[in-house]
Amino acid sequence: MTLAGRAAYRDELTQIAEYDPRILCLEADLGGKGHPFAVKHPDRFFNVGIAEGAMVDMAAGLAEGGYRPFVSTFAPFAVLRAAESMKLALGYLGAGITVVAPYAGVSGGWFGTTHHCLEDFAVVRAIPGVTVAAPYGEAEMRAVVRRAAVTGEPHYIRTGRNAAPLSLPWVGPEPPVVNWDVHGAEPDRTCLVSVGEVGTELCLAVRRSLPTLPHAHLCYLDQPHLERAAAELAEHYDRFVVVEEHRQAGGIASALALLLPGREVSSVNAGESWPVHGGSHEQVLDELGLNEAAVWAALAPHEVPPHGAPATPLEQEDTE
Numbered sequence: 001m002t003l004a005g006r007a008a009y010r011d012e013l014t015q016i017a018e019y020d021p022r023i024l025c026l027e028a029d030l031g032g033k034g035h036p037f038a039v040k041h042p043d044r045f046f047n048v049g050i051a052e053g054a055m056v057d058m059a060a061g062l063a064e065g066g067y068r069p070f071v072s073t074f075a076p077f078a079v080l081r082a083a084e085s086m087k088l089a090l091g092y093l094g095a096g097i098t099v100v101a102p103y104a105g106v107s108g109g110w111f112g113t114t115h116h117c118l119e120d121f122a123v124v125r126a127i128p129g130v131t132v133a134a135p136y137g138e139a140e141m142r143a144v145v146r147r148a149a150v151t152g153e154p155h156y157i158r159t160g161r162n163a164a165p166l167s168l169p170w171v172g173p174e175p176p177v178v179n180w181d182v183h184g185a186e187p188d189r190t191c192l193v194s195v196g197e198v199g200t201e202l203c204l205a206v207r208r209s210l211p212t213l214p215h216a217h218l219c220y221l222d223q224p225h226l227e228r229a230a231a232e233l234a235e236h237y238d239r240f241v242v243v244e245e246h247r248q249a250g251g252i253a254s255a256l257a258l259l260l261p262g263r264e265v266s267s268v269n270a271g272e273s274w275p276v277h278g279g280s281h282e283q284v285l286d287e288l289g290l291n292e293a294a295v296w297a298a299l300a301p302h303e304v305p306p307h308g309a310p311a312t313p314l315e316q317e318d319t320e
Contacts, residue, residue, distance in 0.1 A: 002166060005159030005197070006072075006102040008141040010036050013070055016149045017041050022066060023149060026059055028052045028073035030102070052077045056085035056097065063095040068152050070145075074108070075101035075117035075158060079124060090154035091127035098148040098155040104134075105198060105245035106275055107160035109284040116284075118270050122250020124156045125222060132222040134158040134196040135175075137167030140219055143174045160197045161281070168200075168217050177228045181215040182207065183236065189214050190302045191237040192295070195221065195244035195252045198285065202243050202268070205292050206299070209309040213299075221252055230259035239264045241298045245290060246270060268298050 003011060010025075014036045017023040025037040026046045038045040048055045052073050059069035071078075078101045079086070089095045106116045124132050131153055135141040141159065148155040170179050181194075181204070191214040192207070194200040203215050214237060218229055233240065233256075240260070242253035246269055253267030270288045277287060285291060293310045 002164040003138045004162050004164040005135060005138070005141045006100075006161070007164075008138040009072070009100050009102075009145055009157070009159065012142040012145045013037055013149070014040050016146065017044065020068070020149065022068045024059075024062055024067050024069040026055050026069055026071040028055050028071075028077065030073055050077075052082040053085040056082050056089050056099070059097045060085075060089035060093060060095045063089075063097055064093075068096055068098075068149060070098045070100060070148070072100040072102065074115055075104035075120050076115060079117060079120040079156075083123060086124070086130075086156075087127050090130050090156075094129055094154060096152035096154060098145075098157065100145075100157045100159070102159050103161055104158040105160065105196070105270070106284040106288065107163070107197075107245075107281050109281045110278045112278055113274055113276060116275060118245070118247045119250065120156075120158060121221060121244075121246050121252060125250070125255065128223075130154045130156055130222060131220065131225075132156045132158075133220050135167075135219055136194075136197055136200040136217065137165045139167035140175050144219065147174050158196065163197045163201075163281075165197065165201060175219040177218075177220065177225055178232045179217040179219065181217055182211070182213065183216075184212060184214055186214075187237055188239075189237065190239040190241055190299055191216055191233065192299075193218060193233070193240050193242040193252075193256070195242065195246075198245040198290065199243035199268075202290075202292055202295050206295050206309075209306050210303065213303065218252070221255075223255070226252070226255055227259060230256055234260055234263060237263075239266075239302060241266045241268060241295065243268045243295055244270075245285070247272060266298050268294050
């Protein structure tokens with residue numbers, strides 16, 4: 001059975017800790033009963049309660065002492081409530097802390113606006129020296145966690161709640177800078193660029209209707225990785241549609257637009273409105289306009305949706 005990102009993180013970290021005594025796990029009241037790390041390594045597991053800034057500060061001291069702490073809490077509380085601690089510890093001090101942030105985007109739909117996080121890329125990517133990753137699927141999550149444990153470098157790892165997709169295949173020990181899901185020989189085609197769980201799911205859904213559509217998946221999203229990704233993307237295509245569960249401001253599309261001068265970069269994102277109604281993840285995404293129809297609408301000037309593909313908002317209006 002494929003594990004969701006947050007469960008894969010816990011399982012992988014528990015396994016790594018078997019042979020690396022430096023690995024510590026800190027959580028801000030998210031551990032729950034039967035946390036695998038707490039069961040296997042109770043002397044290296046710390047539940048600090050809802051004190052996210054203090055948790056990062058504790059991790060900074062532990063990292064200075066030679067440990068490799070992994071800290072986890074809801075994305076909004078990691079990135080926004082503990083922002084100053086993250087900036088100073090992971091950025092200024094370069095402490096080898098890995099922050100794992102589940103419930104990113106609006107994946108905790110029923111929890112409401114206070115528990116949503118559509119701003120994390122904008123915040124964390126602005127801190128130099130932090131490797132930023134948004135794994136898609138269990139295999140990617142495990143690979144990113146292993147990388148963080150081995151390198152001991154500052155990492156921010158974003159994931160959702162319960163989504164458990166199959167990772168896109170790749171060759172090598174960790175996901176490539178650009179993972180080409182499909183790569184044709186037509187430079188005039190529009191290339192989809194997927195970011196995170198929702199962005200990748202939407203791109204794959206569109207490709208099921210249009211299998212020849214080029215699609216590049218990005219797992220690592222910090223500036224150095226994006227610079228390398230942009231250079232590789234620019235070798236093959238001139239038009240890109242970036243799909244991400246993030247606000248337009250400070251998102252990956254805006255970063256790639258700066259790195260791809262002369263190319264056309266469009267964005268399908270969660271917009272600038274506040275999700276004020278509770279619901280499932282999909283319901284909140286629909287309220288924000290981040291769905292398959294939005295991807296087709298972004299492709300519309302260059303790619304004709306095949307018969308049976310979800311109608312764009314304009315097409316829906318015409319048929320009512």
